[in-house]
Amino acid sequence: MEHADTTTENLRIRHAALDALIREEECHVWKNLIRIEQLKKEKLRQKDEILRRILQNPN
Numbered sequence: 001m002e003h004a005d006t007t008t009e010n011l012r013i014r015h016a017a018l019d020a021l022i023r024e025e026e027c028h029v030w031k032n033l034i035r036i037e038q039l040k041k042e043k044l045r046q047k048d049e050i051l052r053r054i055l056q057n058p059n
Contacts, residue, residue: 011050018043 022039025032 008050008053011046011053015043015046015050018046 018039022036022043025036025039
């Protein structure tokens with residue numbers, strides 16, 4: 001089970017990193033809306049994967 005927890009933790013770290021990238025991109029004067037949308041979609045995929053793993057291994 002440790003491996004699953006580590007993987008879930010890695011997903012959470014990547015999810016937080018994506019959030020930071022989105023906030024950084026949104027602060028630019030010339031926002032790249034396509035890039036922001038891509039980052040948001042990836043962040044949502046990460047969140048879905050985290051939730052899926054939690055539901056599969058509720059401990």
